[in-house]
Amino acid sequence: MSDTGKGADRIGDGTRAVRAGLPEPVKNEPTLPGPVFAAHFHLPGEVTGPYSYGRDDNPTWTLLERAIGELEAPGQDDVETLVFASGMAAISSVLFSQLRAGDAVVLPSDGYQVLPLVRAQLEAYGIEVRTAPTGGDAQLEVLDGARLLWIESPSNPGLDVCDIRRLAEAAHARGALVAVDNTLATPLGQRPLELGADFSVASGTKQLTGHGDVLLGYVTGRDAEAMAAVRRWRKIVGAISGPMEAWLAHRSVATLQLRVDRQNATALAVAEALRQRPEVSGLRYPGLPDDPAHKVAAQQMRRYGCVVSFTLPTRARAERFLEALHLVEDATSFGGVRSTAERRRRWGGDPVPEGFIRMSVGAEDPEDLVADVLRALDESAE
């Protein structure tokens, strides 16, 4: 029943998502077995078999890891996926398991807001950190001698995009590994391994699980040796997902295509409505045909995400806008079925204007949501 074998590329994303990772059917057993709560497993005599201690492996993770692997790399049986307690646990597992003192790494200068903290930790361990913005290929200037290139495309929150295939080729030519943070696109929007990356890493907290109730992360990679180091990192740091979270995530993956298609189509509608408004500047959505990132995005993305970014003239205007919204919660994170938006500058980290808003488009009816946004823009005007 698993679709990872021959013909996996001929089925549609919805078909793949509803079946992803399911075990072979067993009479009188459920389709998706419930979470296995176990700190340890029966283990008489020799240590054999996959399940011995709950920090190392768990059958609920195994099924979810298979599901994510089928979506990230359909038909490629040699890839391995490991799930983690959060996106940051997954990101740290790659960086800290692959890099040694004296190595150099290239990070995005406009990436996820925790990356500066990661940078300080890498530097404390004697790793040289170089940065380059996501758009514009400046990564090429700082690749020489680097051990790892870290890409976040589309970037959060600026929604810039880089040419993953081109950068991966350049990095490999210089002997560097390539990791892509695939959080914003989801595996239905982009498959980094097919574009040449060695690792696809993501926060499953966002659109992958999509209900704002689970923290999760994962790493998918094709190099067995590199993945063994990532697995060892998970074991020694213990940044593991609880079985309940892993099961909830797997249950949510079944509706991934439905959610992504609905939310992303509405995100485009919201972006098109915002584009008509004179008080909106810096509008970004990679799916808008005239977005600066659209050309590159269209080469490598199959869907453009559910996040729209834009700037209102002042901090006060942005705050009034957020308060005036009825259908959009003022909250961080993104990808959930309920729309959220926030003034990103309130966190202090991102180099964005005071009036910059990151909006995550949910599964509400598109007309309702567009009407709410337009009404809140009107009401927030002085």
Ligand SMILES: *Cc1c(COP(=O)(O)O)cnc(C)c1O
């Ligand atoms: C949220 C996010 C992360 C971190 O994920 P957590 O699950 O919150 O640890 C990493 N990268 C990107 C692009 C994100 O949006």
